[in-house]
Amino acid sequence: MADLKVVARNQITKENQVLRQILGICSSLAVTNLMMNSLVMGLGVAFVTGLSSFTISLLNKLIPQRIRMLIQTFVIAFYVILVNLFLQAYMPDISKQLGPYVGLIITNCIIMGRAEAFAAQNPPLPALVDGFFSGIGYLLVLLVISFIREFLGFGTLFGIDLGLNFTRWTLMVMPPAAFFVIAILIWFTSARTIKAEQKERSS
Amino acid sequence: MAPNISPLVIFIASIFTSNMVLANFLGMCSYLAISSEYKTASGLGKAVTLVLIITNVANWAIYHYVIEPLGLEYLQYIIFIMVIAAIVQILELFMDRYMPDLHANLGVFLPLITVNCAILGATLFQVIRNYSFLQTLLFNLGSGIGWWMAIIMLAAIREKMGKAKLPPGLAGPGIAFLITGIMALAFVGFSGIFPVQ
Numbered sequence: 001m002a003d004l005k006v007v008a009r010n011q012i013t014k015e016n017q018v019l020r021q022i023l024g025i026c027s028s029l030a031v032t033n034l035m036m037n038s039l040v041m042g043l044g045v046a047f048v049t050g051l052s053s054f055t056i057s058l059l060n061k062l063i064p065q066r067i068r069m070l071i072q073t074f075v076i077a078f079y080v081i082l083v084n085l086f087l088q089a090y091m092p093d094i095s096k097q098l099g100p101y102v103g104l105i106i107t108n109c110i111i112m113g114r115a116e117a118f119a120a121q122n123p124p125l126p127a128l129v130d131g132f133f134s135g136i137g138y139l140l141v142l143l144v145i146s147f148i149r150e151f152l153g154f155g156t157l158f159g160i161d162l163g164l165n166f167t168r169w170t171l172m173v174m175p176p177a178a179f180f181v182i183a184i185l186i187w188f189t190s191a192r193t194i195k196a197e198q199k200e201r202s203s
Numbered sequence: 204m205a206p207n208i209s210p211l212v213i214f215i216a217s218i219f220t221s222n223m224v225l226a227n228f229l230g231m232c233s234y235l236a237i238s239s240e241y242k243t244a245s246g247l248g249k250a251v252t253l254v255l256i257i258t259n260v261a262n263w264a265i266y267h268y269v270i271e272p273l274g275l276e277y278l279q280y281i282i283f284i285m286v287i288a289a290i291v292q293i294l295e296l297f298m299d300r301y302m303p304d305l306h307a308n309l310g311v312f313l314p315l316i317t318v319n320c321a322i323l324g325a326t327l328f329q330v331i332r333n334y335s336f337l338q339t340l341l342f343n344l345g346s347g348i349g350w351w352m353a354i355i356m357l358a359a360i361r362e363k364m365g366k367a368k369l370p371p372g373l374a375g376p377g378i379a380f381l382i383t384g385i386m387a388l389a390f391v392g393f394s395g396i397f398p399v400q
Contacts, residue, residue: 022376025231026320070288077281085277100327103280107320109232174391175226179384183377191372 011133017110018141019189024110029178035158038146046135048079049111053119053131080105210341217345219393224353230321244358250309252347258290262326263339
């Protein structure tokens, strides 16, 4: 199944939903002041994207064209409710910190985007892989951003104090820093893509 | 019980200290995508404000008179998103029929707004914070105005920046994030005004 591997790899690198397609920005900025929150959020999104793509692909022939979006939203909302109940039951602290952003997974454009762009034309298994790995790509970006922000802002990683003695860069845990960090990441990745394209063209 | 904060304070706080875009990161997708032209950005901002107020007042009523008495909290996401989609649809039909001028201006944005996370975000905030009716109304008015202000500021800057030469890779979303970051930095300065939120 080389095909599935390519699908999975593309979702993490070349077509990374956050850095290349600029989707799912709201939550990637809001939950990235702590690594733990980002990890939970990213896994939640991977779960929802994977399973909703799978379900939508299964239901494809049954859904009438006209109410397609509505049904998709229902499917996504169903899985988000599962994630929310799970978090409330087993991780009440994190659930409280994430607050409305768990519910906002419903309006995360990545999920609807994968459902429309991939799951609607492909069989269930590739759809599951595509959805799940687009979520993993999102998770990785979140971890990079939150690593920078938590390390510089609190001097901790996953809440564990590293014992380093430096003045904490408080701005890093405040909203503006989220914009700066993601701007630099996007700059870096698109500059690299442009360079790679130029090389391809010249050779 | 609703929190004991004056609705007026909530109104001003939701514009400045907890701005939808600059502090809570809500509605980023359309904020970035539709901010290259001042006029369209302003139209979208107005439409978001209108939809925020109407849908979230409806969601407030539904939460307090349907969801809570029946104990349907676990279904609230589905109910809220259905209410938002339905109201946006009705609003579009209504505007098309009775206010063709306004529809010509704002109509194209309405379907887009259904998936704008600012709307659902505001709904969930008001539920979590347990706002009263008046607090809800002013919170949504303030949030809408704050969102509108943020998007027209970005659009105005981007319009001027159109002629500037940028390093490769930074053009487009990269620079938009940087500008937004600087705006957010300026808005941090407001955070001392109110101790709430």
